[in-house]
Amino acid sequence: MKNEIKKGNPFALLPLGVFLVLFVGSGIITGDFYKMPSIVAFLIAGGVALLFNRKVNLEEKMNVFCKGAGDTNIILMVIIFLLAGAFSNVAKTMGGVDSTVNLSLSILPSNLLVPGLFIIACFISVSMGTSVGTIAALAPIGLGIAQKTGIPVSLVIGAVVGGAMFGDNLSMISDTTIAAVRTQGCELKDKFKVNFLIVLPAAIITVILLAVITSGYIAIPNQSYEYELIKVLPYILVLVGALCGVNVFALLGSGVLFAGIIGIATKSFDLLGFIEAVSGGIGGMYELSLLSIVVGGVVGLIKFNGGIDYVLYFVTSKINSKKGAEFGIAALVSVIDLCTANNTVAIVAAGPLAKDIATKYDIDPRKTASILDIFSSCWQGVIPYGAQLLTAAGVAGISPVEILPYLYYPGLMFVCGILSIAFSKPIIDKVKSHNVA
Incomplete structure (x- = not known):
């Protein structure tokens, strides 16, 4: 009987299958992978999960759902999402994005436009915490560079997308970073250090590749870009504060206030405008917050019905080492992102299941969080039906498929992620030694 419990119930995973069929199926049939909202698909999956285990009444099942939805990590994650949305929108409304972009372009050497644009995208995405926002801000600039130099548009846009995914994976206020950290129970700064060591080689190689490939094109003359340095300070505050280990709630809260004060002082908005910007930023996170709560409830039911136990049994029966478990987590989050x-x-x-696997095989939570973020981000940066490539292609007026050959950074990030699993011990030990010191 004890072994039976450990094996779990494979049919309890049916709700996840229902979600994937609904979401992917609607995308294939309609050609638009956003026709079926994720939250609707997960609600239907939750309804299927409630049909399991007839020995338990509906009220008790709903209690299980609510307990999973109201898990401490889920609620804390939702609050962070709301604060991150408020900060991002206030900083954007007061002109922080434009000033940051123009400051970066002012520093950029004219003969290194494309690799420089990649570096700018890295900085802005780390500061803003959004890959789509970075692409929307920089893609028009990249398009202008391509038109004036003759560099292929798809190459320049590929550099922008790559830089955007760098920050999506690493930013302290990125929802992916927040989700990875909260589900694995580690600190933002610690995950950043481990994650940064893994992907830094990919970024360096990307810069070199872009410099070599575009070296034969004629550079455009230096142009002047207007910016206000004071409007860049909120992003620097959040970045430096996070690296120094400031509590994320205090950090984002102070970031919102600081950006608001600068916005009012520079007359970008008044007090009511500041409040409206905060409200708009929070509103932009409603869907993601509700989705996190619903997913938490559905995962709670799947776990209650024995689905998580079965996956653990299946995974552990196929792997016999810590590295095998890490590859399993990478594969799990990759498949879900592709779907x-x-x-x-x-x-x-994937986070709750990854946490269970990590506990089973004594994997450092910082490494697990990094694996989740790296492998979800590298695939997200190359799927033609993802928001990132669709946004970039829409601005550039080209097909998302045309950008694929030039997505150097996401591909290199995948390679670095694989190598980090194969040679993980030296990296983790190095970070641990540094922290102890």
Whole structure:
């Protein structure tokens, strides 16, 4: 009987299968992977999960759902999402994005436009915490560079997308980073250090590749870009504060206030405008917050019905080492991201299971969080039906498929992620030694 409990119930995973069929099926049939909202698909999956285990009444099942939805990590994650949305929108409304972009372009050497644009995208995405926002801000600039130099548009846009995914994976206020950290129970700064060591080689190689490939094109003359340095300070505050280990709630709260004060002082908005910007930013996170709560409830039911136990049994029966478990986590989050076209959803869905596997095999939570974020982000940066490539292609007026050959960074990030699992011990030990010192 004890072994039977450990094996779990494979049919309890049916709700996850229902979600994937609904989401992916609607995308294939309609050609639009956003026709079926993720939250609707997960609600239907939750309804299927409630049909299991007839020995338990509906009220008790709903209690299980609510307990999973109201898990401490889920609620804390939701609050962080709301604060991150408020900060991002206030900083954007007061002109922080424009100033940050123009400051970066002012520093950029004219003969290194494309690799420089990649670096700028890295900085802005780390500061803003959104890959789509970074692409929307920089893709028009990249398009202009391509038109004036003759560099292929798809190459320049590929550099922008790559830089955007760098920050999506690493930013302290990125919803993917927040989800990975909260589901694995580690600190933002610690995950950043481990994650950064893994992907830094990919970024360096990307810069070199872009510099070599575009070296034969004629550079455009230096242009002047207007910016206000004071409007860049909120992003620097959040970045530095996070690296120094400031509590994320205090950090984002102070970031919102600081950006608001600068916005009012520079007359970008008045007090009511500041409040409206805060409200708009929070409103933009409603769907993601509700989705996280619903996913938490569905995962709670799947776990209650024995689905998680079965997956653990299946995974552990196929692997016999810590590295095998890490590869299993990477594969799990990769498949979910390819199916959902949303790396945050992939991390939220795979996170609890990854935590159980990590506990089973004594995997460092910082490494698990990094694996979740890296492998969901690298796939998210190359799927033609994802928001990132669709946004970039829409601005550039080209097909998302045309950008694929030039997505150097996501591909290299995948390779670095694989190598980090194969040679993980030296990296983790190095970070641990540094922290102890």
